[in-house]
Amino acid sequence: MKMKVAWAALAVLAVTATGCGSGSDSGEGSGKTTITFWDNNGGARTPIYQELIKRFEAANPTIHVEYVGVPIASVQQKYDTAVAGGDTPDVGGVTTSYLANLTGQQALEPADEWLAKSGVNGKLATPMLDSVRKTVPDGKLYLVPNTSNMDVVWYLKDKLQQAPATWDEFFTDADRLTKKPDQYGYTIRGGAGSIFQILAEMYSYSGIGEFFDASGKSTVNDPKNAEFLGRMAGLYKKDTPEADVTNDFPKMVAAFGTGKIAMMHHNLGSYNDHVKAHGKDKIGAFALPTGPGGKRTVVANPVDGFAVFKSSEHKDAAWKFVEFLVSRDGNSYWNQQTGQIPANTDAQGDSWVQGLDHLKTAVDTLNDPSTQVVSPPYYLPQFSSITKADTEPLFQKVLLGQMKPQEFLDTLAQKLTDAQAEWKKANGG
């Protein structure tokens, strides 16, 4: 009896182990090609992909797509492990924020040749394609853009009637809307993901147009940036909840969802969360205000798209799926559901884009010729670790008053300057 149980257990293990293996085997007997697709932000977006996969499979009956939703917080780690173990998916969602890391490991296949022959060629937004190409040293298209994003300040319309145009007005509003003990004008992201947000805020205030000066020194510790950081850190606990120091994205959105907070900085991606918490009519969004110089400055968000992996045994089928996802219909559906900016220029013209105020604000801001776009150095493979593990705890020290803003920015600038120099040297620059 015991032996039987042991054999049964072994059989189950063997089956499970097979199931965990590469999903790129051909479907047995059916003549179908199976490709594995990793969604780099699995969860709320899963039903959107399920619908798109259904449509794709109907149009391509010989291809079956296995969907794997990877939580956004662990996606980089999952990719790194998969690359190290030689078990990557055929296609994956990838953003420019870790694209350099993946191409550095020779994990991705460039899509230039496929795109040149494809029907979507010429239909993808040039700034997004440029942004992708600038991320890698050889300038190839390792990622096909699906969407882009922009930082905005979300606000509750019943608390704030007129969106502030300048940061001075913003600080006045944040103070005015705070009513102790539990009504706050603003919430600061102090936990995971804090650095990108504070960078976007500082550059929009200082109006500095480049991340590095001509000599390769980081501009992040410019006195104007430090001045802004000092003012922003001054809001902590005065006009924001005490819990902000450990706020990551879910906590920040949950806090904003309680209705006690008037304004919150994030990007277009959280639109659905706010609608769910407050209803469509109560939510507004404005682009990050301008600083004393008056120049509208936007820090470019990472471009999110799809990449075909080098180790895939079905690259053509994988490309077909990518092509479908960034086609007008696929791209329009995806972005309408998530409330983000489509990469496909035909989809950008769809009526739903014009019907959503926050999206119109973003598209108008980005298309305005006077807007200055600053590109963070996503091409630095260390950029992600510098702006996360290395400096997030230091930003918390600034909020807690344990570190001076200038000292924090000097540390951050030094790390970026060093990484830039090292990268240039490694790439023969």
Place this chain on the structure above:
Amino acid sequence: MTTMRRRAVPYLLISPTVALIAAFLVYPIGSVAYYSLQHRNLTRPWADGFAGLDNFRHMLFEDEVFWHSLGFTAKWVIAEIGLQLLLGLALALIVNESFIGRGLARSLVFSPWAVSGVLTTGIWILLYTPGTGVLRFLGQPEAAVLGNPDTVFPAVVVAELWRGVPFFAILLLAGLQGIPGELYEAAAVDGAGRLRRFRHVTLPHLRDAIVLATLLRGVWEFNNVDLLYTLTGGGPAQVTTTLPLYVAQRAVDSKDFGYGSALTMAGFVILLFCSVLYLRLSRFGEDR
């Protein structure tokens, strides 16, 4: 031939164990030791290569966070083990007495141990959430205990105590039940009061259980990642970063596996040294 075979039998019999130990202990430890002497950072592949003792030099002489995390780890382990032992012993003594509803009381005492680590932290996160958490009953609804460097330590200690005390209580109760009742009777006849009976009968008999529980729990608390990682992530501003959490930050988040391995070796040596020392000092398992 037969003698050869006979001689081979013991080796054959222990070979599965040796193979398992080699695969699951010797190889991983060896691999970490190897990487600790290498520069291995996924974000700087061009700088990979032999590092000699560079990682250790940086760790010991330049890295403030390492020393801070070590100090916090010591504080964390001592606070947790001390309090868990005291409260666990008290609970074990209570549920060892006979009273109505003892079975129910025992199950209640042990129940936190059966709750999974992730659920435990989930519960404590909710309890500590400003606005809706337990602090509103203390008149501080908006206080963020996990975000305040002054209150975060007691807050995480309490959360971990809730989970850790039952372990001590279980082991110590098992020890208590192994003490022959005659000893207490004899001590009582000799005029020993409750306190003296506890000191001279109970405690000596619990020695092995206490040593084992303290050692096991000490190692676990040293290596505790789940609760602290989910409750505070080592923050705010790294005040609750233990050495293993720091390893996770360096190796997993920053992808610096060389330096992460060096930090792991430090933890390994410290734990090994403390365990040997502790077992020696307490003369575990010896009959006196």
